[in-house]
Amino acid sequence: MGRLVVVSNRVGPLKDTGRAGGLAVALVDALTKTGGIWFGWSGNVSEEGSFGQLQRQKTKSVQMVQIDMTKADYDAFYAGYANRTLWPVLHYRLDLADFDRRFEQGYRYVNERFATRLRPLVEPDDVIWVHDYHFLTMAASLRSMDVRNPLAFFLHIPFPAPEILAALPNAASIVRAMMAYDLLGFQSERDADNFRRFAIEEIGATDIGDGKVRFGNHETIARAYPIGIDAEAFAKFAMSPDARRHMTRLDKLMGGRQQIIGVDRIDYSKGLPERFRAYERLLEDYPENRGRLSLMQIAPPSRAELNAYIEIRRELDEMTGHVNGRFADLDWTPIRFLTKSFPRRALAGIYRVSRIGLVTPLRDGMNLVAKEYIAAQRAEDPGVLVLSRFAGAAEGMKEAVIVNPHSAEEVAAGIQSAITMPLDERRDRWQSMFERLCRDDAIAWSNAIMKDVMAVHR
Structure with a gap:
């Protein structure tokens, strides 16, 4: 060659x-x-x-x-x-x-x-x-x-x-x-x-x-x-100074609460409105999560000149206001919606302190966020990946909690299963996925x- x-x-x-x-x-x-x-x-x-x-x-x-x-x-x-x-x-x-x-x-x-x-x-x-x-x-x-x-x-x-x-x-x-x-x-x-x-x-x-x-x-x-991905290199990102700075800020912000993290471009293929509706359903069906579990959605704009993307951005802004207005308390904001991008080292830190990685596209070729989330976790206390069955990553990450992103009830139940999953099971699922990511890089x-x-x- x-x-x-x-x-x-x-x-x-x-x-x-x-x-x-x-x-x-x-x-x-x-x-x-x-x-x-x-x-x-x-x-x-x-x-x-x-x-x-x-x-x-x-x-x-x-x-x-x-x-x-x-x-x-x-x-x-x-x-x-x-x-x-x-x-x-x-x-x-x-x-x-x-x-x-x-x-x-x-x-x-x-x-x-x-x-x-x-x-x-x-x-x-x-x-x-x-x-x-x-x-x-x-x-x-x-x-x-x-x-x-x-x-x-x-x-x-x-x-x-x-x-x-x-x-x-x-x-x-x-x-x-x-x-x-x-x-x-x-x-x-x-x-x-x-x-x-x-x-x-x-x-x-x-x-x-x-x-x-x-x-x-x-x-x-x-x-x-x-x-x-280079899973071992991304795991090191999670221990970088930039990652640690973001982890410290989030630890202070969350005050002992748990966080769900979503990272996607604003695109109709990513299922973001459906994700916000599923999170609202979670707070309705499992009220014990109110005040204890927040969703942070990082969503940099994409192809902002196209009408379909303008409409999604407007819908997400409205849904954020609706859910926060309905459920927020003096010291708790249910959804934090950030339309900005972060360097990969910063994202690694954000993934590491998030108990759940929520990756629920309606269709996706692969979705490397799912793999990066797993690579960034602590081996001794890993988070849980909730993953759309329509992401290509689902074929090789069967240990994730696999959900249908079109069903708010199913995604809400998947999040609840992830948040209540015993530590031993979380470790076993994470270990299998991480070893596979390191091999198939x-x-x-x-x-x-x-x-x-x-x-x-x-």
């Missing part, structure tokens, strides 16, 4: 600033090991767009290469097809999808332009690894330019059931383009199975076993590769994908 060429919508950072997510950390490690290029959008909109000069930044072994977009490309590709069409469809929200054909045309054009700018940078022994729903059709563009390098793809968000994806205009054409990859990686077995089913039922691909499908004369691996994830793409390409 030669260099690794990573393609993603946004690039970097190459250094851990304390805010980088698990994906960035894993990719930096893989790139540093082999040397290579990280290629993607600069985040800037300019008149030249992708026709402009490549922006380069180099370390010893890794080069970051970025390009701009024009305003028209940004509107059609990113704000349009990626976020108004693909994002809702892949999260099972057909009611929110905008099927404007101009968006799809702009999406395919940007995929082709990015492939055109990447092509001269690729050397014969490179392995190209493309990330996420922004670049579903890039492999087909690269193959049309006579790129014969190994091509891997990883989808970080869910892949829906065939009957959902079929509602996307030209879905079959998109999936045919995806089959130009040598390897398609998904977060869960459910997602990988959904893709294979669509490929077989809708475009006539052949199931050849072992997670492989053949379309024409090209064989593609389509398997689950659940992304991991981000490096193991990237190594598995690289090994398999090289094997199928040969």
Whole structure:
């Protein structure tokens, strides 16, 4: 294997600033090991767009290469097809999808332009690894330019059931383009199975076993590769000075009470209104928790210019006021709703002092908050993870309290079960999950994908 060429919508950072997510950390490690290029959008909109000069930044072994977009490309590709069409469809929200054909045309054009700018940078022994729903059709563009390098793809968000994806205009054409990859990686077995089913039922691909499908004369691996985190490093974050400062502040604030923690971007896929309703139901059905158990929800804004997100923010503000107005006391606030982000070390401290980690998305590819919460816990007195059955993490974290996020009663009962769980049971559940997180970390994830793409390409 030669260099690794990573393609993603946004690039970097190459250094851990304390805010980088698990994906960035894993990719930096893989790139540093082999040397290579990280290629993607600069985040800037300019008149030249992708026709402009490549922006380069180099370390010893890794080069970051970025390009701009024009305003028209940004509107059609990113704000349009990626976020108004693909994002809702892949999260099972057909009611929110905008099927404007101009968006799809702009999406395919940007995929082709990015492939055109990447092509001269690729050397014969490179392995190209493309990330996420922004670049579903890039492999087909690269193959049309006579790129014969190994091509891997990883989808970080869910892949829906065939009957959902079929509602996307030209879905079959998109999936045919995806089959130009040598390897398609998904977060869960459910997602990988959904893709294979669509490929077989809708475009006539052949199931050849072992997670492989053949379309024409090209064989593609389509398997689950659940992304991991560096659990041991994140556990150390929980003992950092920044973490300890936040723990001390929260200990004073809580005054001996217990805390539930939720950390999510404001997004309709995260189930935040449903979560607030479940917490209200908890206070109704289990009144002994009043004055003794608070919910802290950290929710930085996301895609704030889209109407769906504006509406969710308004709804959450109203629900916070409603629950606090109904249940608050002089020295107790039921919900603390913070629309700001925190560095990862600070979050590790917040997780560590929280008795319950509440991760209840309506749909999620994986959800690394669930894994970070477990990694941050004290071995001698760990908290309990309450986890949506519709998060990809649920497949590998069966010891969590698994709930249906659409049922306020079930989530409330799950929280009550977690808050009353005996210490020995909490330790046993935590130990099993933590050992698995340490084994199936981000490096193991990237190594598995690289090994398999090289094997199928040969």
